[in-house]
Amino acid sequence: MPSIIDFIADLTNSDLQFLARALAVAVASSIVCAVLGCYVVLRGMAFIGDAVAHAVFPGLAIAFVLQANLLISGALAGIVTAALVALFSQHPRLKNDTVIGVLFSFAFGLGVVIISFAPGYAGSLQQFLFGSITSVTLSDVITVAAIALALLLLLALIHRPLVLATLDRELALAAGVRVGTIEIILHVAVAVAVVISVQAIGNVLVLALLITPAATARLLTSKFGVMMTIAPVLGIFAAVTGMYFSWGYGLPAGGSIVLVATAMFFIAFLLAPKHGVLRAAVARRKNLNPGVKKSCTAVVAGAAAVCVFAIATVGGALSAAPVAAQTREDEIRVIGSVHADAVSAYVDKGKLVLAGAADVDIDGDGVIDRGSRLDPGKTVFHLASQAKQELPDDADFEFLGKPGENVWLAPQQQDQSLIWLGFNTEDESVVTAVGEGAIAVKLKSVKGPGALEIFQHGITGPDRLFSSVTELVSWQMHAPQHAHANWAFTKEGVYYLTFEMSAKIKGEQQSASASYVFVVGELPDNLADLFVADGAPKPDNGGDESGVDPVVPNVDHANHDTSPAQPDPLPEKPADEQPQVSAPSPVQPQPTAPDAQSQLPSAAATEVCSPSSDFTRGHIDLFNVTAVGRVATLQLKEDVTGRHILREPEGVVVSVGEHARTSIPAGSPGAGSGYVLPVTQRHDLPWPGWDTNDTRGSSYTDVKISIESVRGPGSVHLFTQNSFGGVRSLLTHGGTGLPGVIHEPRPAHTHAQWVFTHQGVYQLRASAQLTDLSTGATIHTATRTYTFRVGDVSLADALCGIDGSAGTADSRRVANEIPVYNETAQQVKSGAQAKKNSVAKKAAAVQLGAKAAEALKKQGISPEEFAQLSPAEQQAILDRLNVQTGITTWQAAGLGALGMLIIGGIVYGTAQILKRYRV
Numbered sequence: 001m002p003s004i005i006d007f008i009a010d011l012t013n014s015d016l017q018f019l020a021r022a023l024a025v026a027v028a029s030s031i032v033c034a035v036l037g038c039y040v041v042l043r044g045m046a047f048i049g050d051a052v053a054h055a056v057f058p059g060l061a062i063a064f065v066l067q068a069n070l071l072i073s074g075a076l077a078g079i080v081t082a083a084l085v086a087l088f089s090q091h092p093r094l095k096n097d098t099v100i101g102v103l104f105s106f107a108f109g110l111g112v113v114i115i116s117f118a119p120g121y122a123g124s125l126q127q128f129l130f131g132s133i134t135s136v137t138l139s140d141v142i143t144v145a146a147i148a149l150a151l152l153l154l155l156a157l158i159h160r161p162l163v164l165a166t167l168d169r170e171l172a173l174a175a176g177v178r179v180g181t182i183e184i185i186l187h188v189a190v191a192v193a194v195v196i197s198v199q200a201i202g203n204v205l206v207l208a209l210l211i212t213p214a215a216t217a218r219l220l221t222s223k224f225g226v227m228m229t230i231a232p233v234l235g236i237f238a239a240v241t242g243m244y245f246s247w248g249y250g251l252p253a254g255g256s257i258v259l260v261a262t263a264m265f266f267i268a269f270l271l272a273p274k275h276g277v278l279r280a281a282v283a284r285r286k287n288l289n290p291g292v293k294k295s296c297t298a299v300v301a302g303a304a305a306v307c308v309f310a311i312a313t314v315g316g317a318l319s320a321a322p323v324a325a326q327t328r329e330d331e332i333r334v335i336g337s338v339h340a341d342a343v344s345a346y347v348d349k350g351k352l353v354l355a356g357a358a359d360v361d362i363d364g365d366g367v368i369d370r371g372s373r374l375d376p377g378k379t380v381f382h383l384a385s386q387a388k389q390e391l392p393d394d395a396d397f398e399f400l401g402k403p404g405e406n407v408w409l410a411p412q413q414q415d416q417s418l419i420w421l422g423f424n425t426e427d428e429s430v431v432t433a434v435g436e437g438a439i440a441v442k443l444k445s446v447k448g449p450g451a452l453e454i455f456q457h458g459i460t461g462p463d464r465l466f467s468s469v470t471e472l473v474s475w476q477m478h479a480p481q482h483a484h485a486n487w488a489f490t491k492e493g494v495y496y497l498t499f500e501m502s503a504k505i506k507g508e509q510q511s512a513s514a515s516y517v518f519v520v521g522e523l524p525d526n527l528a529d530l531f532v533a534d535g536a537p538k539p540d541n542g543g544d545e546s547g548v549d550p551v552v553p554n555v556d557h558a559n560h561d562t563s564p565a566q567p568d569p570l571p572e573k574p575a576d577e578q579p580q581v582s583a584p585s586p587v588q589p590q591p592t593a594p595d596a597q598s599q600l601p602s603a604a605a606t607e608v609c610s611p612s613s614d615f616t617r618g619h620i621d622l623f624n625v626t627a628v629g630r631v632a633t634l635q636l637k638e639d640v641t642g643r644h645i646l647r648e649p650e651g652v653v654v655s656v657g658e659h660a661r662t663s664i665p666a667g668s669p670g671a672g673s674g675y676v677l678p679v680t681q682r683h684d685l686p687w688p689g690w691d692t693n694d695t696r697g698s699s700y701t702d703v704k705i706s707i708e709s710v711r712g713p714g715s716v717h718l719f720t721q722n723s724f725g726g727v728r729s730l731l732t733h734g735g736t737g738l739p740g741v742i743h744e745p746r747p748a749h750t751h752a753q754w755v756f757t758h759q760g761v762y763q764l765r766a767s768a769q770l771t772d773l774s775t776g777a778t779i780h781t782a783t784r785t786y787t788f789r790v791g792d793v794s795l796a797d798a799l800c801g802i803d804g805s806a807g808t809a810d811s812r813r814v815a816n817e818i819p820v821y822n823e824t825a826q827q828v829k830s831g832a833q834a835k836k837n838s839v840a841k842k843a844a845a846v847q848l849g850a851k852a853a854e855a856l857k858k859q860g861i862s863p864e865e866f867a868q869l870s871p872a873e874q875q876a877i878l879d880r881l882n883v884q885t886g887i888t889t890w891q892a893a894g895l896g897a898l899g900m901l902i903i904g905g906i907v908y909g910t911a912q913i914l915k916r917y918r919v
Helices: 004-011 014-043 046-055 057-066 070-088 096-115 122-130 138-157 159-167 169-174 179-201 206-220 224-249 253-271 277-287 290-320 395-400 428-434 805-858 863-867 871-880 889-916
Strands: 333-335 339-348 351-360 369-374 379-383 388-390 406-410 420-424 439-447 452-458 461-467 475-477 482-484 486-489 493-505 508-520 613-615 618-628 631-638 645-647 652-656 661-664 672-677 686-697 702-711 716-721 727-729 740-744 749-751 753-756 760-771 778-780 784-790
Touching: 004 014, 004 224, 014 138, 014 159, 014 179, 014 206, 014 224, 014 253, 046 057, 046 070, 046 096, 057 070, 057 096, 070 096, 070 179, 138 159, 138 179, 159 169, 159 179, 169 179, 179 206, 206 224, 206 253, 224 253, 253 277, 333 351, 339 369, 339 428, 339 493, 339 508, 351 493, 351 508, 395 452, 395 461, 428 493, 439 452, 618 702, 618 760, 618 805, 631 760, 631 778, 631 784, 631 805, 652 686, 672 686, 686 702, 686 740
Parallel strands: 333 379, 339 420, 379 508, 613 652, 618 686, 652 784
Antiparallel strands: 339 351, 351 369, 388 406, 406 486, 420 482, 439 475, 439 493, 452 461, 452 486, 493 508, 618 631, 631 645, 661 672, 672 753, 686 749, 702 740, 702 760, 716 727, 716 753, 760 778, 760 784
């Protein structure tokens, strides 16, 4: 629930202009209806407001059929009906309420008949029945304000004769007042006021806006002039307060305004200075005998206790429980054991925003969509129970708890059975907008049953990034950057995490935050309970807020190293502490032909002496294996100059700067000192890995990348680490030193720790063997040459004499096969979509039920045809056929009547008690 200050700030927010427009229309409608309501209440003609509200219905129906202006058509219908009421009421044998009943029923029946000829009317009609105040435009505001001002001026001009005709019709006639004309003007004015209020509150509830503030004012004063002053003030208060509750709790605006106005009426009914029931009872209490006094005191105390209890119960429900308009269960996506960059940055229309991303089938076509954008307000990130681990007896991890205690860990290195959580700033919109600037990342709050620690683990030990219990310096990212870390939760349950990113977007400093829902352990039965009405994560789940909101002190970020700390000792741990983990991904993007930046060189150009590309930083898949049919190639893929740019490795140099040199603790590969490329990305260093996902174009998906030889001044080590320390080999020989073989039994995308022990130029020769596990057949790629420049050294003639013609020929053959593969893949995708549609059709036929299916059948619409329509079109058809798939109108009316019966019983009982004791 936002504070009043937040609400005022939202009203002035240029991105929320609809809120200010909605409030303006609500206030204008409340003022004019309240003033008119004073005359209506005084004349005892409240029924006319209800009649006019329903009389606009045929005008709306005609507008739908003829595609005319709804406001003008509704106004004309209301004016005509009001004028007819005033005219027929002049007959001496017909009373006002009789005429209203006849014409009201006629108008509504006519509207029902006309609307049956208007297909697809349901959405817009609902706005006029129940209001759609947040959809008003600036022109609507101007129109409503102008009409409201005109009505007020008209009432000012006819005020005296109107009051006279209201108080004494016969005296007015004797005084020469044209009573009939005055009454027609009043009825027309009521009709116009109703029409301009329809958008704010809907014509079903507009009677409350017309009558309730005036009736409340009538209880507070006996003077008509004062009443006309108090009523619009009450109307304005109801409009503003109702909008505040609507905005804060996600409630319907019209209903909120009516509830506030009605609450003021009940308060005045009980506590008005002269006419309030309780005030009168207190004034007469001194005349009662002691026994009766005690009884009255008990009744009043009991009533007060019931009111306090009811207010506390409703208030608690509104603040702690989701409201009826919350995110639907079927809209929520659970992200489990997949690659998920939970905190991802985007720039939408020049504004920095945070969302999520994951490798999921976002469009339901049966194909995994890599890096699909997710709405945090409709996403649950799930860390399964098997993530539970026992903390080691290691001083480096004391910040997580005592040795032997349990944590639930989403590891930095992907485990196929658990979610793989990360941060991402690789979206092109961010790269373009941020440029070379830094992006500060902050964990603003953690609410849940336990604490949270997010840390990376490198060759020198853990580096804490975020904590829910300890203040840490802010963490910096750059664009493009992609980082994974260990996420450690101390207890199972539901957590609400709020992250913030700050950066200069095209020179303007901006910040964006988002809240995310994480479930550790078993998923709750009702996921919708985790969210509030507007789709944002619910503030908390009833648990305690863990620790404190991390407060980030001002620090000099320019010299803050965001990579794992260097160089605390790292104890050796058994290699089998955790299962062998690479970074396999279920994703398979379709291979694409090389673009202009990655055109294949001719055979004559494969011998080079100077690099075509020299990468000093960025994401590089050093060994990118692609297979289509029985053809395979080994290339280099980079995200430095674009997105997934393929290059022939013989013309590329990967440069590792002097700033990568660090001390390496004893017991770690390359102990002493060396040049380290960490397993998590540093923005100022290359981030080399390997990717075999592009083998899905064939059946040869079991890949062995053989690094056949290493030529250079020192050793090269390749390995990864367990979450709680310890080196783990990624090579089939069990060690860390190259040469060696990397085995990926299924398509995967993996990054590792690289250590070069000495400065100089290194060249790795590598090839790939691909196996079809169903047949045992194998295919091979040509041997390719990869060059690293480590430290501040010259390449000299290192690239001279390298022949990449065989590899280039492989790439050409794969490129020629890609169009055939893409066509086949599209056919598979279409088949998956057709299968999905078939399932959806069957599900729709079952969910419709017999009544709906029968109604559709009469209209010549099969359930399968119905399933192919959009949700809006489906609901429009059901509404037109008067078929409900959920609670029916009659059921809703019954519940409303039951509620009114209960309230009436309470009021009647109170009145009988007061009458019995003569108060």
